[in-house]
Amino acid sequence: MPVSERGRTVEDMDETSQIDEAAAYAKAFGIPDIVEVLLPDTCGILRGKWIPGHSMSKIWKSGVPIPLSIFGLDVWGCEVEATGIHIETGDKDGLCWPIPGTLKPVPWSPRPAAQVLMTMHLPDGAPWLLDPRQQLARIVDRLAARGLTACAAFELEFYLLKPGAEGAPPQPVFSTEGQPRQNMYSMTDLDAFAPLLHDMRTAAASQGLPADTVISEAAPGQFEVNLFHRDDALAAADDAILLRRLIDGVARRHGLRATFMAKPLLDFAGNGMHVHVSMKDRSGANIFGQEGGEGERLLRHAAGGLLATMADSLLMFVPSFNGYRRLVPGSYAPTGITWGYDNRSVAVRVPNGPAEAMRLEHRIAGAEAHPHLVLAAILAGMLEGIEAGIEPPPPLSGNAYDHDAPRLSPVMAEAISRFAASPFIERTFGAEYRRVYAVMKQEELAAFSRAILPLEYDTYL
Known part of the structure; x- marks a missing residue:
């Protein structure tokens, strides 16, 4: 039996108290070759070891030491x-x-492997508030102080793609040429990828x-997986993070790629x-x-709070x-x-x-957004509405794209400016989190502004 660094086997760990997760895992699955330590930035x-x-x-x-500055890395993994x-x-x-509860086997790994989700603290044990999970935990505590528990579930959309060169345009598993092909809710499209989708479910x-x-969703090679509701907001967001990893891992084992890019295909x-969120007393x-x-009344106020804080929080929903290319009329994105x-x-x-199932469905976030930040902003907005008794405008019927309602900004620069100046964001996440997140997104926007698009070469070269 392999021996740990402290000189005891995994089997005899913590014998004087209850069996810990590592011992329980080893008993159920054997000792893996590796444990993937996962920390969402x-x-x-996912970063880790x-x-x-x-x-x-x-x-x-x-615990596992990892630099605090991991929460200052941009989308390319570079220090901001x-x-x-x-x-x-x-x-x-x-x-x-x-x-707790996230030590699990990795079925798509070529070698016996386990994974465990982590959260960051300071060496003295205080939570590191640049960790998005710790921000969600603060909102959950605020709800608990009012005797409320959020019940939440995520729905994730993704495309299956053929392997291609890095940076090349995506190649969906079904052709996008000729007559537009949505094939929405198609059973034949599910059947075509039944082995892969069944492996995901397993x-x-x-x-x-x-x-x-x-x-099967509203585009060629696009699918959606729904998660059941959880009356634990942190666990619900953890589920979404881990589901994205699972979908990506299983797709790779089948020789394909999965992408959660918000708008991979323009047309x-x-x-x-x-x-989906409800509240329990x-x-x-x-x-x-x-x-x-x-x-x-409470449902209206929760909706009113979401609408009142929506523009301030947009940068978290659409990071x-x-x-921002996804937020176009007629696209089922608001x-x-x-x-x-x-x-x-x-x-x-x-x-x-x-x-008993009354709830709100928040439809703004792109699939690439951080689930913990998305849910934190949603819950904070709902709480704002309930506490302040915010009345929303009349609910819309019919095609909302035809109504003269206030618009979500389709421009990232405007979303950054609104976020960086928002008293609501400062109250909810703290001035330091607001500052760090805003400068990270400003640097990301600047990188895209410095890039020359292929269309520019086609037009001017």
């Missing part, structure tokens, strides 16, 4: 010096600790991810991240389903330069600050259902 990109399986107990005993959290601070380590089951419906639907009852008009009942053209939809 500010962009939602491989740790030998025979040493995995130290993850729970000692303007954040002021890199070498000028000595580039100190934080201490990452495992999130992998989700082995990792305990609550995967629900799989559908077809983008990839969205829709989030201390008794476990859905507050939006209360009788006598009280549930309807990428490409994401363009206005709108809400309505059973209406997929609005930004905040109230789905049909019984009173």
Whole structure:
């Protein structure tokens, strides 16, 4: 039996108390070759380390040191010096600790492997508030102080692509030439990739991810996987992070790529991240389903808060330069600050259902957004509306694109400016988080502004 660095086997760890996760995993699956330590950065990109399986107990005993500055990396993994959290601070380590229940096998790995999701703390044990998961935890605590628990679920859209050269235009698994091909909700498209999609479902089951419906979406090679609701907002966002990794990993094992890019094909639907949220009181009852008009009032106020804070939070919902290409009329991606009942053209939809299932569906975020930041901004907006009693405008019916409603900015620069000056963002996430996130996105925008597009060569060369 391999021996840990502290001189004990994985099997006899923590014998005087309950068996820890590492020991339970080893008993169920054997000791893996490696444990993939996963830490989502500010962009939602997974960073981390491989740790030998025979040493995995130290993850729970000692934590895993990773530089605090990992939350100052841009979407290309480069240090954003303007954040002021890199070498000028000595580039100190934080201490990452495992999130309970996330040590799982990696079925798509070519060798026996496990993975565990981590969150960042300072060496003294205080949460590192540049970690988006810690920001969501603060919002969850605010809800708890009011006797509320968020119940949330994510829906993730993605394209399957043929392998291609890095930076080359995407090649969907179905042709995009000729007559436009949506084939929405197609069973034959599901059948065409049944082995891959079944492997995704099997992998989700082995990792305990609550995967629900799989559908063929509104574009060639586009699919959607829905997750079941969780009455634990942190776990719901963790699920979304891990589902993206699973989809990517299984697709690669099948010789394909999966992309969550918000708008990979100009003439077809983008990839969205829709989030369904309800609220439970201390008794476990859905507050939006209360009788006598009280549930309807609270639902309106929650929607009002989302609309009132939507422009300020847009940079978290649409964090990428490409994401603003998705917000176009007629695309099922919202363009206005709108809400309505059973209406997929609005930004905040109230789905049909019984009173106990009343909820809001937030439809703005792109699939590449950070689930923890998206959910934190949603919950904070809903709480703002409930606490302040914000009344929304009348709900829209019919095609929301035809209504004269306030518009979401289609320009990243405007979203950055609004975010950087927002009192709501400062109150919710803190002045330092607002500053760091804004300068990171400003640097990202500047990089795209310095690039010469192929269309420019076609036009002017």
